[in-house]
Amino acid sequence: MSQPAPAIRAFFDEPTNTVSYLVWDTATKRGAVIDPVLDWDNRSGTADTAFADRMLAAAAENGVAIDWVLETHAHADHLTAAPYIKARTRAPIGIGEHIREVQAIFRPVFHADDVKPGGGDFDRLFQDAEHFAIGTLDVEVIHTPGHTPACIAYKIGDDVFVGDTLFMHDYGTARADFPGGNARTLFRSMKRLLALPPHTRLWMCHDYKAPGRDQFAWQSTVAEQRAHNPHVKDGTTEDEFVAFRTKRDSTLSAPLLLLPAIQVNIRAGRFPPAESNGVRYLMVPVTARNAAAVE
């Protein structure tokens, strides 16, 4: 099915190396926001919406009405601004249906009893191969587990928003060692995306600048990934990837915003309910390598 390409504006959040997107149908001016970042100063515990406001301003400048807030997965490196966008646009928040598994893993970790059962914090849970519309644009959901069990990509014609399923073709791939992550599954998900036509444009959720590249970049193609991605280019076997990824992941430390991000993002961006003093707190579960350390 051929349809006009969507208009795409990328917004890069340098503090978290995240790319958020505003995507719209030029025919109807209906649009979606993908993976919006909430500004979060972890040192002071301060949240702000300047980044999301830039996205909303761009939508307004282009006369675009936002119909969807789309997440590719529950991010571990930034907090989502989805509820803020939803409050201002009434757009429902969508994510992959396997978010239920991610919530089941982390709900007890954060004693997050307010997380609703069955993924009810989100407005729409997408299944693999499901289709929905942004204006007259057809969007296909592709389940791409591996980085997390709930990862999905959004395919709009020849443009695919891949989340963390791939990084730039000169950089590599995302870690697969979060709870519920799996390197072998990630390889298969990547191969599924790389089986799309070579000219398919792939839009990343992160960039860290590859060695020798001095600009951030977030758009690649299937052909470029298959020719150049050092972790997954053609000729790389599944076992080679799994061995490499497992070894690399064993050297990585937890992402800076892992704890705040996960407990907010599994709530679809809600912060935990306020305590009796009216203040909202984020939680740091304490791990004691030596029990005496916390006695």
Ligand SMILES: [Fe+2]
């Ligand atoms: Fe991620």
